[in-house]
Amino acid sequence: xxxxxxxxxxxxxxxxxxxxxxxxxxxxxxxxxxxxxxxxxxxxxxxxxxxxxxxxxxxxxxxxxxxxxxxxxxxxxxxxxxxxxxxxxxxxxxxxxxxxxxxxxxxxxxxxxxxxxxxxxxxxxxxxxxxxxxxxxxxxxxxxxxxxxxxxxxxxxxxxxxxxxxxxxxxxxxxxxxxxxxxxxxxxxxxxxxxxxxxxxxxxxxxxxxxxxxxxxxxxxxxxxxxxxxxxxxxxxxxxxxxxxxxxxxxxxxxxxxxxxxxxxxxxxxxxxxxxxxxxxxxxxxxxxxxxxxxxxxxxxxxxxxxxxxxxxxxxxxxxxxxxxxxxx
Amino acid sequence: xxxxxxxxxxxxxxxxxxxxxxxxxxxxxxxxxxxxxxxxxxxxxxxxxxxxxxxxxxxxxxxxxxxxxxxxxxxxxxxxxxxxxxxxxxxxxxxxxxxxxxxxxxxxxxxxxxxxxxxxxxxxxxxxxxxxxxxxxxxxxxxxxxxxxxxxxxxxxxxxxxxxxxxxxxxxxxxxxxxxxxxxxxxxxxxxxxxxxxxxxxxxxxxxxxxxxxxxxxxxxxxxxxxxxxxxxxxxxxxxxxxxxxxxxxxxxxxxxxxxxxxxxxxxxxxxxxxxxxxxxxxxxxxxxxxxxxxxxxxxxxxxxxxxxxxxxxxxxxxxxxxxxxxxxxxxxxxxxxxxxxx
Ligand SMILES: Nc1ncnc2c1ncn2[C@@H]1O[C@H](COP(=O)(O)OP(=O)(O)OP(=O)(O)O)[C@@H](O)[C@H]1O
Ligand SMILES: Nc1ncnc2c1ncn2[C@@H]1O[C@H](COP(=O)(O)OP(=O)(O)OP(=O)(O)O)[C@@H](O)[C@H]1O
Ligand code: SF4
Ligand SMILES: [Mg+2]
Ligand SMILES: [Mg+2]
Numbered sequence: 001x002x003x004x005x006x007x008x009x010x011x012x013x014x015x016x017x018x019x020x021x022x023x024x025x026x027x028x029x030x031x032x033x034x035x036x037x038x039x040x041x042x043x044x045x046x047x048x049x050x051x052x053x054x055x056x057x058x059x060x061x062x063x064x065x066x067x068x069x070x071x072x073x074x075x076x077x078x079x080x081x082x083x084x085x086x087x088x089x090x091x092x093x094x095x096x097x098x099x100x101x102x103x104x105x106x107x108x109x110x111x112x113x114x115x116x117x118x119x120x121x122x123x124x125x126x127x128x129x130x131x132x133x134x135x136x137x138x139x140x141x142x143x144x145x146x147x148x149x150x151x152x153x154x155x156x157x158x159x160x161x162x163x164x165x166x167x168x169x170x171x172x173x174x175x176x177x178x179x180x181x182x183x184x185x186x187x188x189x190x191x192x193x194x195x196x197x198x199x200x201x202x203x204x205x206x207x208x209x210x211x212x213x214x215x216x217x218x219x220x221x222x223x224x225x226x227x228x229x230x231x232x233x234x235x236x237x238x239x240x241x242x243x244x245x246x247x248x249x250x251x252x253x254x255x256x257x258x259x260x261x262x263x264x265x266x267x268x269x270x271x272x273x274x275x276x277x278x279x280x281x282x283x284x285x286x287x288x289x290x291x292x293x294x295x296x297x298x299x300x301x302x303x304x305x306x307x308x309x310x311x312x313x314x315x316x317x318x319x320x321x322x323x324x325x326x327x328x329x
Numbered sequence: 330x331x332x333x334x335x336x337x338x339x340x341x342x343x344x345x346x347x348x349x350x351x352x353x354x355x356x357x358x359x360x361x362x363x364x365x366x367x368x369x370x371x372x373x374x375x376x377x378x379x380x381x382x383x384x385x386x387x388x389x390x391x392x393x394x395x396x397x398x399x400x401x402x403x404x405x406x407x408x409x410x411x412x413x414x415x416x417x418x419x420x421x422x423x424x425x426x427x428x429x430x431x432x433x434x435x436x437x438x439x440x441x442x443x444x445x446x447x448x449x450x451x452x453x454x455x456x457x458x459x460x461x462x463x464x465x466x467x468x469x470x471x472x473x474x475x476x477x478x479x480x481x482x483x484x485x486x487x488x489x490x491x492x493x494x495x496x497x498x499x500x501x502x503x504x505x506x507x508x509x510x511x512x513x514x515x516x517x518x519x520x521x522x523x524x525x526x527x528x529x530x531x532x533x534x535x536x537x538x539x540x541x542x543x544x545x546x547x548x549x550x551x552x553x554x555x556x557x558x559x560x561x562x563x564x565x566x567x568x569x570x571x572x573x574x575x576x577x578x579x580x581x582x583x584x585x586x587x588x589x590x591x592x593x594x595x596x597x598x599x600x601x602x603x604x605x606x607x608x609x610x611x612x613x614x615x616x617x618x619x620x621x622x623x624x625x626x627x628x629x630x631x632x633x634x635x636x637x638x639x640x641x642x643x644x645x646x647x648x649x650x651x652x653x654x655x656x657x658x659x660x661x662x663x664x665x666x667x668x669x670x671x672x
Contacts, residue, residue, distance in 0.1 A: 046528040046529070046530070047528050146616075160617050161392075162617055163617075190391040190392050190555070190617075190618075191391075191555065191557065191596060191599045191600060192391065192595055192596060192599045192614045193391075193617060194599065195599035195601075195611070195613065196613065196614075199611075199613070217528070217529070218601070218603075219529075219603035220558075220600070220601025220602055220603045221601060222603075223601065223602070223603050223604055223605040223607075224601050224605065224609060243605050244605050244606075247603070247604060247605050247606075248606075257530060258529060258530065259603065261529040261530040261532070261533040262529060262558065262603040263532075263533070263536065263556070263558035263559045263561070263562040264558045264561075264562075264602050264603055264604070265603070266533050266536065266537075266562060268536060268537050268540040268562065268563075275500070275530040275531055275533070275534050277498060
């Protein structure tokens with residue numbers, strides 16, 4: 001059975017405008033996927049597509065006016081959406097860990113990093129300070145921080161971006177979570193440091209037999225560090241499947257456009273660039289939400305496209321999925 | 330090295346004839362900044378390169394390696410501590426501020442963050458028209474015409490001209506920045522991470538626009554970026570910076586296919602092509618770039634170099650030729666093995 005099962009997740013921003021009319025932004029529109037232990041899922045899509053919001057909706061981190069209005073999130077046999085906030089809080093940082101961008105702003109600037117690690121560990125485990133300390137030092141060593149015992153005393157501002165990200169990963173993994181969610185874990189880091197961090201994450205996921213969701217804009221990260229991928233557009237997953245199959249034969253026109261727009265595949269001067277504004281979440285069009293930008297849009301696209309099975313585990317939400325010309329060689 | 334897809338068919342055009350006078354020649358540029366306790370930040374330590382008309386020179390290197398500082402020095406937005414900036418043959422490195430002003434029409438810059446670069450209280454037309462107002466005698470009607478022409482040139486709908494920046498997307502704003510940068514037909518544009526904050530498809534559109542401008546106007550570009558895929562796509566030649574020094578310089582394809590310097594090799598090997606079939610050969614680098622306050626003796630890369638030797642801590646490596654076509658790198662081990670540094 002899957003460790004994590006998400007079905008038809010729906011998240012709305014509900015507000016009132018100046019005339020006191022209720023306005024509803026449909027930010028997440030029926031996201032569904034499942035994830036097993038040892039599996040790494042890459043979540044991609046343009047800015048505003050709803051990647052972070054999907055993660056926040058799942059683990060109870062939404063702030064008003066955002067609200068999950070429908071769907072199911074089942075983690076290790078428990079229904080997260082109906083869980084009370086206290087229980088969910090006990091789960092986060094323990095069985096479910098989150099690593100976000102901007103490591104420096106996610107660390108407490110007034111606490112030495114060793115003490116932060118100890119605090120996180122003791123919040124969820126009945127251990128002595130000495131035991132927690134030992135565990136913290138082990139974790140710092142495991143994430144490749146040199147001289148961990150000495151570094152326990154460091155302040156967050158004394159760390160480089162790469163070191164701070166390692167500390168955050170140590171903190172996320174100190175309680176051996178079953179699920180790790182990494183939201184742009186390497187954005188803003190240097191390429192060579194990025195590689196170190198990604199190697200580290202992959203090793204830890206394997207070693208601890210965790211499941212992981214990696215949210216990223218970098219298709220290179222997905223290609224080389226993820227097993228499966230899900231492509232989001234306007235709050236929905238428009239295509240998902242094994243990384244190899246999706247890259248070899250993207251079936252949704254948006255996935256095709258996305259992969260074709262990577263500089264490595266771009267042919268400047270070919271005029272083949274497909275872009276455009278995202279649809280208005282307050283007034284999503286009927287039918288396919290990609291319709292306004294899609295080069296293949298036809299009359300039938302005015303009705304909601306089905307999830308079409310393309311091949312083993314590859315699914316695309318498009319009327320023509322599987323029947324479109326190949327996007328590239 | 331790594332097995333990869335065939336190189337993209339772009340900007341592989343032969344480098345311009347060497348006989349062409351460079352637009353920009355930087356010679357031995359040095360920049361020191363004062364730091365706390367009377368210490369000195371050695372941000373740039375003797376950087377030389379040149380750019381010819383219609384050429385895009387890519388500049389890569391880790392955060393803090395001095396890329397933006399070099400970019401600001403060649404535009405004389407920053408005065409070099411020492412060294413020469415020759416712009417169209419003329420030494421501008423020591424010009425007083427006042428005499429730099431007329432140069433602004435001939436050279437310009439585009440930054441990473443288009444939101445921060447534009448005044449939100451000005452209409453798009455005024456933003457694009459601003460350099461024209463400063464540097465040309467055009468009447469306001471002539472200016473309006475030129476602004477429309479420029480909007481068209483950067484593929485920005487003229488409907489946006491009477492709007493404010495809040496109504497534009499990141500990609501559209503970056504087009505406004507580019508329109509401003511080319512308004513006075515400059516000979517040189519420095520682009521400091523111009524696409525880093527943009528989504529893939531928007532980024533692709535901006536790169537296409539830049540390539541078009543380069544081809545049509547023969548403007549020279551210094552293109553600074555962290556994104557190796559982008560740099561490879563847009564650049565004719567590439568310089569690799571490490572701790573304020575150039576460690577390698579070659580045609581774009583050459584840098585990717587035959588990187589000679591151990592740092593470049595590690596950098597290229599850390600790049601993740603968006604293709605699961607591309608096999609990666611990892612030259613993992615330990616540690617991070619050292620502080621530019623205490624510059625190491627000898628080779629700036631010695632502390633992290635996987636093939637370091639005792640003498641690397643003493644001798645400063647000079648740029649030496651590697652193979653053909655002006656490919657050069659600064660590593661003491663290169664003379665022994667050409668670009669086959671023993672590992
Ligand atoms: N208070 C709000 N009211 C209405 N819509 C909102 C509000 N806050 C966020 N949104 C919208 O929710 C959508 C989802 O945003 P989310 O942060 O999940 O995107 P993302 O895919 O993570 O993007 P990025 O790649 O930029 O991080 C966006 O379109 C955003 O505009
Ligand atoms: N005004 C300044 N005063 C003091 N130090 C400075 C100043 N400007 C830059 N530096 C330092 O000079 C070095 C080079 O900085 P620079 O901004 O040129 O790097 P960069 O290669 O552009 O980095 P990034 O990729 O992060 O933009 C850094 O160590 C930086 O901290
Ligand atoms: S359903 Fe129609 S509009 Fe939507 S992606 Fe497929 S072809 Fe394009
Ligand atoms: Mg996000
Ligand atoms: Mg910079």
